[in-house]
Amino acid sequence: MDIIVRREAFLYTVRNLPNSVLHKAMSENKTPSTAAEKPWTGRFTEPTDAFVEAFTASVEFDQRMYKHDIAGSRAHARMLTHVGVLTADECNAILNGLDEVEAEIHNGEFQWSISLEDVHMNIEKRLTDKIGDAGKKLHTGRSRNDQVATDVRLYLRDEIDTIAAELKRLQGNIIELAEREHDTIMPGFTHLQTAQPITFGHHMLAWNEMLQRDGERLMDCRKRVNTMPLGSAALAGTTYPIDREFTAKELGFERICQNSLDAVSDRDFVIEFTSFASLLMMHMSRFSE
Template sequence: MSNANDNNGQLNTQSDSSKEKPWGGRFTEPTDAFVEQFTASVEFDQRLYFHDIQGSIAHATMLAKVGVLTEEEKTQIIQGLKEVQAEIESGKFQWSVKLEDVHMNVEAALTEKIGITGKKLHTGRSRNDQVATDIRLYLRDEIDVIASEITRLQDGMARLAKREAATIMPGFTHLQTAQPVTFGHHILAWNEMLQRDYERLMDCRKRVNIMPLGAAALAGTTYPIDRSITAELLGFDRPSENSLDSVSDRDFAIEFCSFASLVMIHLSRASEELILWASAQFDFIDLPDRFCTGSSIMPQKKNPDVPELVRGKSGRVTGHMISLLMLMKSQPLAYNEDNQEDKEPLFDV
């Protein structure tokens, strides 16, 4: 799988009168240029392109199975989507602010390639359930990567703990010398923190892996879709059960950020101890030069920048969790444009 950078391809911020907005039927004047720029999310949600296209391929496959699309139309759509993906990944794709978001940019490019058949892709769905699905697909993949990295770190800690099983060091309470322990025992305390983090992450994944697609704008669709087919194609455990909640729920993102805040607090605590232990006052450990920096005017100094930055970034992650909680606290059902603000904090976390 390829991951896109935030600015993959070119971003066109100019008005493009040759393309009408899909929702523009009842409007009698064009969107104000400032409003267009203010409400657009394509500058940051374009990184969802891979998952948006995968969701669309599954949706088209399902529509063909239930008879809404012909096999020929399905084939055209899927081939066109793959061509759009290739253009994005090569950096040739022209992102347009006028088209607002990743979904409309991809769909417009598809329609330009294959004609009116491209518009049939949106049958039986809305951008509301589409974006909710994209974020879950994206976050599920990120969770799997993070889980693998936690396991890798735990493996390293276990090897270090075994090696240092007999290395005596002071144990502390109140940062005062208390009882003797071993360095291996201390490292395994960090490992216990990470084990809880891993279990929390896997529990979070269960709630991420539920498919909202099919809820449409807020109340489902009259087309004879089969959500179980799409859920299976996309690897979801099951479809969601309430359409109003499906399009407006961001609990899963908040829960992930809660996990992330805790794991960062644990890494911050470990970093604090590394910083203390590497100081002249403790002199317990010597950090490798490749993980440190020096001073331009004090050549004797060796600064533990990496653990200091980990400690600092814990505040940034925790702040994003609070942002998402505040984002959701006053929203009535169902979808509101406020939810556009969920992505940048989540991506940064």
Template sequence: MSTDKTNQSWGGRFSEPVDAFVARFTASVEFDKRLYRHDIMGSIAHATMLEKAGVLSSDERDQIIANLKDIQAEIEAGTFDWRVDLEDVHMNIEARLTDRIGVTGKKLHTGRSRNDQVATDIRLWLRDEIDTILGEITRLQQGLLGLAEAEADTIMPGFTHLQTAQPVTFGHHLLAWFEMLARDYERLVDCRKRTNRMPLGSAALAGTTYPIQREITCELLGFEAISGNSLDGVSDRDFAIEFCAAASVAMMHLSRFSEELVLWTSAQFQFIDLPDRFCTGSSIMPQKKNPDVPELVRGKTGRVFGALSGLLVLMKGQPLAYNKDNQEDKEPLFDAADTLRD
């Protein structure tokens, strides 16, 4: 790390460098670097808007955009040098841009702050994650529907209190899971609407005096609406909480599904047999065939519940507007989305 008196982009009033432990403790780049594609997408839209607003020349815009695309290629090729002393994905990319094109690279940050930048990046990322998960829910529903049609006449006992109650068909039972997933799909579609609102232009908390045109970036980035209040725009994480709530309900459904698979594969039920490739055995009990995948789905449900609880606790005591606490929003959100998608 540099031994200069100030080594941060924000260090103008500081008389000594940040302590090495503090630099590591406050850095987020190890987990937020996964936002690089959306960060660059937002920066390209921002540069395009700044040119239309007369803040950048067309040559400056083109130079910034071309080099941002080159930086994305470096990241995806694994040759990009991520630096902890630059704190986060935003400063790492901006510093690399400035290394490549000098002062023109610094002009990219005109009219914005890392506060509205990260809020925008997370929304862009989550929007894509929701779209992917919706596709996976549909794929699972299609599988259930096909199996239900094949098993429409297969008689099985229906249960209440886990006691044999009335006869149903296996197809009918499978379609109960289908209905659960249909509600999960609806909840995520609804969550996507509120996720797809653009905070960019809120700047640090009070907007900017530069003549930005938020409608341009909104359209370029595919947002459905622009956030109405700058204080709320930089500090709102409702969309992340709402996603984790919808993900928790979906995981609860998948856990119930998995619990039945575990029961049905047991010697006591012997209703179904899972393919060997989705099971494990025992080193000392060769007769065993363990349903590890549904057991893990059941277990991983707790991770997503924990993410929801963690985000609620994270936000409950925060005054307006942005606080460093919000750095802790990403890991639980990332983990919830990864777990549900898997």
């Protein structure tokens, strides 16, 4: 909830930016953040324009996936240790550091920075500030491209389970009502005109049938969501001796994405979920008539 509140605050800020920060930034073309703060500045010789920085940042909305980003990092660190890329000490430092960062975010003490772009860099920077060089090694054999795809899938998998439970609660209440009113008579309609008498229980169970199919679609969608892109790195895989089965097991993924190019780029699983959601809302909208 506090994330939503902060997001509202951010949107409010952005709407007011043309009169303050953005206007100033656009005229001066200087950044409020120092170039050294960003871990990917090596290739760049000039600081980022402040407007562009705010325009391209995603941290104000992707921070809601912080738990899943940290879960992915924990699994990745354990896998790197398992294959000998990280030492046990480095791994422990990373895991303990991530616990602290997670607690800070949970308690609302974490300072999110737009100049760090996204949830991944904000967390990694904080981790590195806490534990030093081990924090910089966490990203070995990984890219934000496969990291974010993994975060979205982990996040969506959790939300699907919450939604499935709530859908079942709705169905349970509908079925209970149908049982209670199994012999209550009401008009049945065709073309908006009274056609034949029906029972109210029968009418309610019609909605339940639609919601049942929606639930089946959701669980089918979950199978494809629950597939792991991590290990695909930026696009082509990685030169490190990673063990994707190990990471998948750690994260509870049923399957592993079989092609790195596909894994980092396609979002069909999100579209599939929104198509489930569209059908559900279409049914609930009819139900609302």
